[in-house]
Amino acid sequence: MPLTPEVLTAQGEVVAWLGSLDVSFATEDEPWFTIDGVENPRQIGSDGCGGTFVLLPSRNVLYVSSEGRAGIIAGTFEAFIQLFVAHPYWLDILKFSAGGDLAEMRRAADALEATLDQEDDVNAAREEIRGSLDLPDADDPIEALYEAVATSDVIVRATDGSPFTTLFNRFSIDNNRMLRNAAA
Template identity: 80%
Template sequence: MPLTPELLTADSEVVAWLGRLEVSFAPDEEPWFTIDGVESPRQIGIDGSGGAFVLLPSQKVLYVSSEGRAGIMAESFEAFVQLVVARPYWLDILKFSAGGDLAEMRRAAGALEATREDEDDVNAAREGIRERLGLPEADDPIGGLYEAVAASDAIVRATDGSPFTTLFNRFSIDNNPMLRNAAA
């Protein structure tokens, strides 16, 4: 049986572990964005920065940041959970993607992982979620994230009608001394 938001949220321990990874399965809030062609977006959660996770009718997961960026981030709900567990800093990978360069995203992922080696609570949450859900590790979470964002055709708009921009950002880890050193 495929993983669904309902199956996941029925397990309070998994929900608590995902909270450690900055994903909260909060109820829908007042809409602050629209999605072209989607009448009633199904917001399934939020992250620590106020961004929203939306399950689209296609079952793809859309992320809408509170900073005007949006895009498909996973091809399915299960792929979304696999990504969040494998790379809880997935949004930072996109921030340091140098405009959507897959090699730079892989480089950023390595540097970001190196800066988090001492986070025992995050690592315990990752392992607990995988074990409890019987969730296999994603084959290539960075490649999957890249493909989902690059192929994203969802048009998200602020309440004033202005479109959100892509999730890819222009920065590289070379712009951040801590990450640059971690990658060396």
């Protein structure tokens, strides 16, 4: 059976473990944005930064940040969960992507993972989620994230009609002393 939001939310313990990775699947909020060509966006969750996850009619998962950035982050709901399990700091990978450079995203992922080495809670959550969902590891979640964001053609607009910008940010880990040192 394919992994869907309904299958996932029926497993309360898995939802709780995902919550420890900063994703919530309880959302009743009205959208504070519009998506060109999508009448009723299906919000499936949110994160602690005020961002929203939307399952599009195409089955892609869209992320809309509270900071005016948006883009597709996964081709399927299962790929979305695989991304969260592999890289719960996926948004920081995009922040430190040097404008959408795949090699820089890999550097950022390595540095961010190094800062988690002592985080037993994250590793326990990963194991529990994978085991409970019988979730295979993604082949290359960083490349999948890169491709999803780079090819995202969805236009999200704020309530005033202005379009959101890409999720790629201009920073690299060299702009952050902790991450630069972790990568060394």
